[in-house]
Amino acid sequence: MRAVRLSGWGGGPALTEVGRPVPRGPEVLIRVEAAGLCHSDLHVADASPGELPYRLPFTLGHEVAGQVAALGPEADGPAVGERAVLYGPWGCGSCAHCAVGSDNYCDRRGDLDWHGVGLGRDGGMAPYVLVPSARHLVPIGDLPADQAAPLSDAGLTSYHAVAGLRHLLHEGTTAVVIGVGGLGHLAVQILRATTPSRVLTVDIREDALALGHRSGAHAGYLMRAKTARTLKAETGGAGADAVLDFVGNSATLELATDVLRPGGELALVGSGGGQLTVRKPGFLPPGFRLSLPFWGTRPELAEVIALARSGALHVETETYPLSAATEAFGRLRRGEVRGRAVLVPD
Ligand code: NAD
Ligand code: ZN
Numbered sequence: 001m002r003a004v005r006l007s008g009w010g011g012g013p014a015l016t017e018v019g020r021p022v023p024r025g026p027e028v029l030i031r032v033e034a035a036g037l038c039h040s041d042l043h044v045a046d047a048s049p050g051e052l053p054y055r056l057p058f059t060l061g062h063e064v065a066g067q068v069a070a071l072g073p074e075a076d077g078p079a080v081g082e083r084a085v086l087y088g089p090w091g092c093g094s095c096a097h098c099a100v101g102s103d104n105y106c107d108r109r110g111d112l113d114w115h116g117v118g119l120g121r122d123g124g125m126a127p128y129v130l131v132p133s134a135r136h137l138v139p140i141g142d143l144p145a146d147q148a149a150p151l152s153d154a155g156l157t158s159y160h161a162v163a164g165l166r167h168l169l170h171e172g173t174t175a176v177v178i179g180v181g182g183l184g185h186l187a188v189q190i191l192r193a194t195t196p197s198r199v200l201t202v203d204i205r206e207d208a209l210a211l212g213h214r215s216g217a218h219a220g221y222l223m224r225a226k227t228a229r230t231l232k233a234e235t236g237g238a239g240a241d242a243v244l245d246f247v248g249n250s251a252t253l254e255l256a257t258d259v260l261r262p263g264g265e266l267a268l269v270g271s272g273g274g275q276l277t278v279r280k281p282g283f284l285p286p287g288f289r290l291s292l293p294f295w296g297t298r299p300e301l302a303e304v305i306a307l308a309r310s311g312a313l314h315v316e317t318e319t320y321p322l323s324a325a326t327e328a329f330g331r332l333r334r335g336e337v338r339g340r341a342v343l344v345p346d
């Protein structure tokens with residue numbers, strides 16, 4: 001089978017012939033129906049040698065939905081033919097966090113040479129993917145695969161980030177979403193569906209702001225020198241209660257800390273490499289809180305899928321055959337994808 005593999009750091013992913021895996025022990029073989037393309041795939045492909053603990057080569061694809069194709073002799077749970085989405089952050093499987101489905105915060109993460117499916121372990125940009133255990137599968141029923149796949153990261157990560165801010169986001173509050181791409185447009189929808197907060201968006205692209213508007217944002221602003229002032233004025237001068245930064249470069253971190261009101265919280269999700277200086281006395285708002293959410297938990301993934309099945313979430317997708325992966329990666333790199341690009345095995 002042909003898979004989108006990374007075989008050298010900085011060299012970019014390439015379609016490569018590999019054997020179809022055979023499930024052993026508790027493993028489950030999934031026939032892939034769709035795999036989402038995340039901006040993190042670019043960060044991984046562009047990483048310098050030694051920056052990530054992953055061993056090469058491996059197949060990319062950490063947002064995966066499909067059908068159970070075969071079970072190892074000790075696999076329990078799903079039946080052949082059942083449709084599921086993969087819970088992607090695979091931890092050690094035995095620490096206290098993994099035991100409750102919080103593999104995203106596995107206590108042994110530092111000892112593992114992977115972060116999950118398609119991140120150091122063979123992922124779903126292939127016709128088939130091997131899952132180490134049925135506990136990583138969440139049933140999707142008849143949810144279309146191009147919707148289900150992005151929900152497992154773009155949806156789940158946004159949901160987890162919003163969950164961490166929910167205590168602040170009551171009636172009359174404002175949340176700002178910076179970067180309305182694959183994650184950001186779902187964060188807007190999740191904020192609207194699960195909090196009474198007003199939602200403002202910021203992006204460098206007009207079409208991303210339009211997507212934010214269609215996703216339920218109350219207003220959107222292009223990233224400009226005076227954007228912080230505009231956003232503050234929009235909140236009546238006090239500032240925002242929460243900021244979700246899906247870019248994470250120096251400019252967006254500066255904007256985030258400028259617009260937060262005292263006691264506000266910044267959830268930094270984007271891996272843009274920006275730095276924030278913490279100092280007292282300093283320029284951060286008093287009571288400022290920062291969180292660094294990573295992906296989400298397995299129970300939260302089930303909640304995201306339920307929310308989508310209820311009609312509250314809609315992923316804006318661009319679909320490409322797996323054989324056109326290089327073209328899809330190029331569009332993502334040039335900032336041309338609206339919503340999420342999804343690969344479908346041809
Ligand atoms: P994306 O490319 O789909 O979207 C990024 C959006 O940000 C685009 O709309 C782009 O126009 C906008 N943008 C870029 N520069 C900007 C700037 N300076 N100001 C305002 N907007 C700007 O990316 P994505 O797949 O949604 O991922 C977003 C980020 O989140 C990436 O850095 C990715 O690596 C990271 N990520 C983190 C986690 C986690 O668990 N923490 C999970 C998934 C992705
Ligand atoms: Zn991702």
Ligand code: ZN
Nearest residue numbers: 092095098106
């Ligand atoms: Zn663990």
